[in-house]
Amino acid sequence: MKFSLTAASIFAFACLSSVKADSYSDAIKEFCDGLQVTAPSGSEVFVAGQNATVTVTRTPNSHEKVISGLDLYSVDSNNNPKYIQNTWYGRYNLNTQASISDEIPADAAAGQYMYRVWVTNLINGQHGPDCIKTSRTFKVTTGSHVNDAGFVSYAQALDDVTIFRPEVAKGCFGLTVKSPIEGSTHKQGEFITIELKRDSASQTDLLTKIELYKAVDGVNDDLVETVWNGNERLANIFSYKQHLNNPGLDTNASYYYKIGVTSEHGETCSFKSDAFKVTA
Ligand SMILES: *[C@@H]1O[C@H](CO)[C@@H](O)[C@H](O)[C@H]1NC(C)=O
Numbered sequence: 709m710k711f712s713l714t715a716a717s718i719f720a721f722a723c724l725s726s727v728k729a730d731s732y733s734d735a736i737k738e739f740c741d742g743l744q745v746t747a748p749s750g751s752e753v754f755v756a757g758q759n760a761t762v763t764v765t766r767t768p769n770s771h772e773k774v775i776s777g778l779d780l781y782s783v784d785s786n787n788n789p790k791y792i793q794n795t796w797y798g799r800y801n802l803n804t805q806a807s808i809s810d811e812i813p814a815d816a817a818a819g820q821y822m823y824r825v826w827v828t829n830l831i832n833g834q835h836g837p838d839c840i841k842t843s844r845t846f847k848v849t850t851g852s853h854v855n856d857a858g859f860v861s862y863a864q865a866l867d868d869v870t871i872f873r874p875e876v877a878k879g880c881f882g883l884t885v886k887s888p889i890e891g892s893t894h895k896q897g898e899f900i901t902i903e904l905k906r907d908s909a910s911q912t913d914l915l916t917k918i919e920l921y922k923a924v925d926g927v928n929d930d931l932v933e934t935v936w937n938g939n940e941r942l943a944n945i946f947s948y949k950q951h952l953n954n955p956g957l958d959t960n961a962s963y964y965y966k967i968g969v970t971s972e973h974g975e976t977c978s979f980k981s982d983a984f985k986v987t988a
Pocket residue numbers: 759809810811
């Protein structure tokens with residue numbers, strides 16, 4: 709593995725850092741740390757039409773908090789969060805733990821779902837900063853059947869990875885690499901923009917690595933260089949400029965970036981950009 713910290717990448721890192729609003733992330737930390745949606749858990753299965761219990765816990769501190777809203781999302785086949793409905797809004801006191809029972813719509817399609825919980829901080833009784841937390845994704849099936857021996861079988865096999873995708877269960881969804889685009893050509897010595905678009909309901913959390921790969925056969929691709937590594941909170945639009953300076957340039961090859969991310973659940977995710985070419 710080659711790691712080159714060139715002047716260009718230091719420059720790019722400076723640009724990257726300036727994207728982050730420090731005061732904003734400090735406020736989020738101050739008001740939102742210690743909040744967790746502990747139920748539904750990742751192993752729960754619901755039949756459409758059944759009730760789920762949503763539980764939010766907090767570490768008590770001086771900030772008064774209420775649960776102000778609850779939204780249900782699914783994750784679509786393109787790995788993007790899809791808003792289903794606002795299932796509840798109001799003011800529900802959150803001291804150390806609060807639970808709300810909510811019905812999964814009877815016409816919900818089989819798949820992976822999550823709750824997104826709005827927690828509002830009250831400052832002198834007034835609406836202060838909001839925090840948004842998501843539950844783990846859980847499984848929804850369209851029906852179940854209990855046989856004579858008491859075993860439950862579901863309308864969809866729970867190990868069907870086309871419906872219940874392991875990457876989604878890890879929180880690896882809702883992030884798209886918008887640039888570079890498929891088949892684009894870039895010139896050695898120039899800058900290339902790597903642009904990430906994160907859905908606001910994504911469970912991706914920190915950007916940890918950007919790597920440049922040369923495509924070989926899709927399995928044993930060559931790592932050309934680690935372009936950047938660190939721990940940066942992902943904004944909804946994220947861009948990074950890399951100075952293309954590849955000593956072993958192969959103008960016939962296809963290149964792509966591999967983006968390393970962690971999820972809110974502490975899992976490791978990776979996303980790939982489209983393939984592009986580099987000319988001399
Ligand atoms: C199920 O959830 C609905 C809200 O969607 C609530 O009105 C109802 O009381 C809940 N039922 C049970 C048995 O908890």
